[in-house]
Amino acid sequence: MKRLLTTLAALAALAIPAAAQEMRTFTDALGREVEIPVDPQRIIAIHDLTITMPLVELGAPVVGSHGRVRDDGSTYLRSVNTIFNVDFDNSDIEFVGAFNQMDFEAMAALDPDLIIARAPWDEEIREQLEIVGPTVYVADVPEPFETYRQIADAAGMLPEFEARLGDYDALIEDARNWAPQLQGASYSKIQGYDGILWVAAGYGGLTQVLHALGMERTDFAQAMADRGVVWGEEVSAEVLPELEADYIFDTYRIDQDDTPQKAFDRLSDVFPGWCDLLSGCAQGRYILVPREHTGSTFRELEMLVHYVVSHTAGRPSISAPE
Template sequence: MRILSRLAAAALALLAALPALADETRSFIDDAGRTVEIPADPQRIASLHDLFFSVPLIELGVLPVGSHGRAGDDGATFMRSSKMMTGVDFDTADVAFLGTGTEIYPEAVAEIEPDLIILSTNQDPELFAHIAPAILLDFNRSDKFELYERLAEITGREDRLALLEARYEQQIGQLRSLVDTANVSVNVIAAVEGQVRSYSHFAALGRVLRDAGFAMPDAVANVDYGQYADFSPELLPQMDADLVFVTYRAEFGETPADAYGQLEALVPGYCAFLTACQNGRLIAIPRDETFVSSYGALGMLAYTVLGLTTPPAGQ
């Protein structure tokens, strides 16, 4: 009886402590310089950016209860790159669609009863602060993987991030050991709004190229890390490299033919101006996987670049 009494007392003590644990908070300084008391262990996160917040959260093992998303031409909603990287989307997991872009209304967020709201740069914290603690993270920062670190800190998943980083370092180390990257130039381009856009230093693929130590064409070598640059069509020859990627929006139904067609429309006979194209080294890849803040994407891209830059047999 005494043992049972002690067990009962311990159980009661544990139950009494649960609300205190659930209500435990800590101070967090967001990217707007605001100090916000947030849950020490948030359980119901509303993520107001899919590409830079929701995908990293899912990779870290945290499923948001609601997320910003996109809408296709058919009206179907999705989180950009999420299903490809994680398998999670609005149609595969219990994640509420909150809206697109700035069209996310406090009423929709309140309905999912979050205990923490992570706002993107184009949201006003004051519109959401009455619902739950609301913090703002600036997705305009050059290094999008700094946001990943912030999300790991917010959710207490630093250990998980350390494992992802260790895996990526191994992948990049293998690439550097097998390819003389300093003597191989790579560029990433697309025809965008009448310009040739170079993404060489931008997002996930930009990080792989930088970390592996690949050379860049002189015209783009000074573009800041985490940024892209636009060039006039007549400067296309200056975009040439040993390997040139051209990107397209696969999630919106585009194909490699669209990427090449957009270049042709911008610069008729474009292949004559790029030795990479003439040598079969102009490669079309989906843009969404190159943009997302995802360690899964980093690994995919590291192996893709490895396969395309490793010397073929007999060379």
């Protein structure tokens, strides 16, 4: 570790000095006051889904990002490539490492004027990041738009963020009029994998959109959320009847050549005949969306609104059976 820090310090000292920038004090999620540029021009993002995605959407100048490594050794920006058609091989963004394998020397070579990382996930590498460049942490929290707003603020892109938020709020208002039967309707977000049933208390942008449209968790999922579960838990297949809801949501992964049918089959591996047991599925209200489209960028949220409305608008009002 000491040798790495020494190397990073040497690289930082050799970096070509940037033109003088106007600086400001930013209070990050760790409660630290950090001096950062008012208008950063060379940003490194330490997580592709959480940080790189919103930065790309806002048009921020990202020069480096965490990414993923395929079995053949090639690298990619998960979901960023799917949603925005931006990847390492077609943009100016450089790969600076994967989870638990960050390349600090590659970061230093990019001479960043701002590094954005996640609290608490990236705190273990704070010392190395701070040697490379000014580093701020944003809280990876479930509250709608809070993480995104922190990222936009750090990047000097708040006006762009507020404009997109206004457009999204207007779309939600329209969608509530298009599908009024969703007010108070219940939903379950479930999935199967390796014969295991997983139930979501929250699922990123999908949960955000469903609640904005007036939908509610099942009592089972709400109890999980009340216990502090942010995402979800593995549960026994015996609880399947407790997941009865007006609408059943599931996801599949585009980046793994997954399909809606495979997602359905994974639940059948957990509990054969599960679709007949839950009226939400038996009556045609089992809705599958790509997992890559369930993030919290505005483009993904807008896509989710249209997914939900297209599957529900115009159908008669329903309620889960007693």
